[in-house]
Each structure stands twice: as structure tokens, then as C-alpha cells.
Amino acid sequence: MSPLPLEVGRLVEEPAVLLAGSVHARILEGFRLFYVGSQSVSESDPQPDTAPRDDQEEDLISWWVACRESDVRRLKEESQRALGCLVRLKRDSRLMLLENLEDWAGASSELSAFCSGHMDDFRTVDAYIRFLSEIPMRPSILWSYAQWGSTRLLERSPPDDWTGGTPVIPKVDLRTATEYVVGARIHASLVNDRYDEPAGPRWMVAEFADYWDRLRMSVDSILNACNSRERLEALIESEGFWSSFVEKILGNEPHENHLWDVKQTLDYWHCETAVRQLKEAQFAERVAAFANDCGGVLIVGITDARPRRVVGVENPDERAVRIADSLARLTALERSAVKVVPFRTKSQSGAMTSCIAIVVAQTRRAAWVRLPDGSYSYPVRDGPGTRRVEQDAINREKFASRIRAPNFSFVDQLR
Numbered sequence: 001m002s003p004l005p006l007e008v009g010r011l012v013e014e015p016a017v018l019l020a021g022s023v024h025a026r027i028l029e030g031f032r033l034f035y036v037g038s039q040s041v042s043e044s045d046p047q048p049d050t051a052p053r054d055d056q057e058e059d060l061i062s063w064w065v066a067c068r069e070s071d072v073r074r075l076k077e078e079s080q081r082a083l084g085c086l087v088r089l090k091r092d093s094r095l096m097l098l099e100n101l102e103d104w105a106g107a108s109s110e111l112s113a114f115c116s117g118h119m120d121d122f123r124t125v126d127a128y129i130r131f132l133s134e135i136p137m138r139p140s141i142l143w144s145y146a147q148w149g150s151t152r153l154l155e156r157s158p159p160d161d162w163t164g165g166t167p168v169i170p171k172v173d174l175r176t177a178t179e180y181v182v183g184a185r186i187h188a189s190l191v192n193d194r195y196d197e198p199a200g201p202r203w204m205v206a207e208f209a210d211y212w213d214r215l216r217m218s219v220d221s222i223l224n225a226c227n228s229r230e231r232l233e234a235l236i237e238s239e240g241f242w243s244s245f246v247e248k249i250l251g252n253e254p255h256e257n258h259l260w261d262v263k264q265t266l267d268y269w270h271c272e273t274a275v276r277q278l279k280e281a282q283f284a285e286r287v288a289a290f291a292n293d294c295g296g297v298l299i300v301g302i303t304d305a306r307p308r309r310v311v312g313v314e315n316p317d318e319r320a321v322r323i324a325d326s327l328a329r330l331t332a333l334e335r336s337a338v339k340v341v342p343f344r345t346k347s348q349s350g351a352m353t354s355c356i357a358i359v360v361a362q363t364r365r366a367a368w369v370r371l372p373d374g375s376y377s378y379p380v381r382d383g384p385g386t387r388r389v390e391q392d393a394i395n396r397e398k399f400a401s402r403i404r405a406p407n408f409s410f411v412d413q414l415r
Contacts, residue, residue, distance in 0.1 A: 021178025030139025183207025
């Protein structure tokens with residue numbers, strides 16, 4: 001491997017350029033921690049819907065915002081602040097390509113002047129990465145296949161260390177991270193020794209401009225994911241939304257379908273101990289079947305038989321807690337994938353009556369249910385009912401549908 005040109009070697013030691021490199025160093029460290037965490041998922045869970053395992057096929061942003069982010073409002077605010085700087089970095093870095101970049105000295109001079117002139121932008125972006133690093137693996141969402149593609153991910157990160165027989169992502173020092181950002185280092189090679197492809201000063205500056213464009217795309221995707229989650233959560237938590245939906249199904253008398261179902265009550269609330277476990281597992285299967293299909297909602301407090309009537313649920317808040325506990329105990333569904341929402345709606349007499357909406361996300365992987373005998377079932381919706389299928393069949397369908405994260409997109413179809 002050839003050494004860096006002298007001018008480029010000096011460039012990557014300048015404070016302003018190293019500040020830009022610190023952004024990438026923090027992102028790569030976040031991804032390293034994410035990778036370590038995803039490899040340590042408990043083996044006791046047959047098929048956890050935890051972190052995506054294959055970054056070649058997954059969108060870390062959608063997954064994180066849907067499943068892991070606890071403060072969407074702040075993530076959105078910080079992302080908006082960083083996005084303005086990244087838009088400017090992308091725009092101004094592309095203007096350098098209009099200059100004379102035929103030698104290393106000219107390209108290095110342009111990059112040096114650019115970094116010195118955009119110190120404030122780099123500081124803002126670095127502060128944003130520091131905010132993300134409050135949760136150590138969270139910066140990894142800026143390093144996602146969906147925004148960067150497999151080639152760019154490979155070229156701007158170190159090769160895995162296979163010394164111990166299994167891949168280990170090594171830590172990256174600031175100097176190396178800076179070389180990745182300015183386009184001076186590609187994977188394990190340097191700019192003038194890049195596999196069999198020619199590289200030169202103009203190409204290096206183009207790589208630098210592309211870096212900030214990809215980072216801008218990533219932050220823009222974070223904002224889109226935050227907006228989508230906030231919008232759907234507002235609908236899911238809206239008493240008016242569920243009350244209107246109940247009015248619709250009472251008025252039109254439609255048949256239950258793969259997206260919704262109603263129950264007058266849950267059988268396991270009223271059973272003797274001898275059969276309670278079985279009835280509770282059957283309820284869990286009904287819920288998990290939505291997750292294994294397109295997502296859906298089960299509304300408790302409405303009679304199954306026509307003409308449907310609103311009969312309500314006593315002690316809805318207490319019942320909602322019991323429902324959430326049952327699902328946490330018997331299914332692979334994470335709490336973020338199920339919203340148990342008590343709400344009030346009008347009965348036929350005009351009185352306000354409490355019901356419960358159990359809103360279930362479409363999951364990325366097959367959701368299992370632990371049965372009383374210790375075995376696992378994998379239910380799916382079959383029209384208004386459920387049936388059991390093989391785990392692999394569900395996962396194949398989900399993979400073919402490119403479901404990148406648990407989502408409540410079906411809610412829009414209920415409006």
C-alpha cells in the first residue's frame with residue numbers, strides 16, 4: 001500500500017479537518033457497539049425481534065425510531081438543528097468540484113479552506129453526534145445500508161478482524177476516521193492504491209462531498225421516521241379516532257377482516273384456574289397473529305354477534321395493565337410493538353362506555369406464543385380468524401415484503 005501524498009498527509013492533521021473526522025469516528029464507534037450488542041442477544045429467545053442482524057438488508061433508522069427511541073421529540077429537535085448544517089456542507093462541498101483539482105496540492109488546499117470555513121457547521125454536527133452518543137450505540141443509525149449502500153459502508157469502515165475465527169469490528173482512531181471522511185482512505189487502502197480503480201485529487205474531493213450528502217440523507221430519514229411515528233402514535237392514542245372507528249363498524253356492520261377484530265370480553269379474565277392458562281394463550285395467539293400479518297387491532301368491549309353492541313369493559317385501566325403483562329409473558333412481542341389503549345365511546349343508549357383497543361404492529365420477524373405445554377406457536381391471521389404456520393414461512397413472507405421495522409402503518413387503513 002502506497003503512502004498518502006505529502007499534501008494529503010498534512011491535510012488530515014489540521015484541527016479543522018480532524019473535527020470533521022471526529023464525526024465519523026463517533027459514528028463508527030456507535031456501529032461497533034451496536035454490532036457487539038446485536039451479537040449478545042439472549043439465546044433463550046427463539047426468534048427475538050431485536051436489533052437487525054444484517055445491515056446489508058436493514059434500515060437501522062426505521063428500526064431505532066420505531067423500537068428503541070424513548071424521546072422522539074428531542075431526537076427530532078436535535079436532528080433538525082443538524083440538518084441545516086449538513087445541507088450547507090453538502091451544497092458547498094459540491095462547489096469545490098468546479099475548481100481546478102488536477103493535483104494533490106490544489107485539492108488539499110481546497111479541502112483545507114473548506115474545513116476552516118465550515119468549523120461552525122462541523123461543531124454543530126459533532127454536538128449532534130455527541131447527543132446521539134448519550135445512548136452509546138445510537139450513532140449507528142447514521143451508518144445504515146438504506147442510506148449508504150453496501151459499497152460505501154464497506155469503503156468507509158475498517159475491515160473486520162478475523163484473527164479469532166469470528167468477525168470483530170475494530171476500533172478506529174481519529175486519524176484513520178479523518179482519512180475516511182476526506183476520501184483519502186478507502187477500506188484498508190489509501191487513495192492512490194484503491195484496488196484496481198484509478199484515484200486522484202478530484203475523486204478524493206468528490207468522495208468528501210458525497211460523505212456529507214449521505215450524512216444529510218441519513219438525518220433527513222431520521223426526521224421522516226420521527227414524523228411518521230408521531231403521526232401514527234397521535235392516532236393510536238386518540239380517543240376520538242377509536243370512537244369513530246367503533247361507530248363505523250357498528251353502523252356498517254362489516255365483517256371482521258385481517259386488520260381488526262372485536263371481542264365482548266377476554267375469556268381468561270373469567271375462567272377457573274384449570275383452563276385460564278389455555279384461554280390466556282389463545283388470546284395471545286389472537287394478538288400475535290396480527291403481528292405476523294399486516295398488524296391490526298382487537299377491540300374489547302363490543303359484542304361479537306350481530307347486531308354488534310357496545311357493552312364496555314369494567315376497570316379498563318387495570319384490565320389494560322393485565323393485558324400488557326400477559327403479552328409480555330407469553331409472546332415475543334416487544335412492548336413498543338403493542339399499544340393497549342383504553343378509550344370511551346357511545347353505547348346504543350348514548351351513554352359513554354369504556355372499551356380497550358389492543359393495537360398491534362406488523363413485526364419484522366415471526367412472533368411466537370409460548371403455549372401451556374412449553375411449545376411455541378406461530379399464528380397468522382386467516383381472514384377474521386387465525387391459523388398456525390411454520391416460523392420459516394412467516395419470516396420468508398416478511399423478508400419478501402422488505403419489512404424493515406415494526407410498524408403501525410395499517411392504522412391509516414382504518415380511517
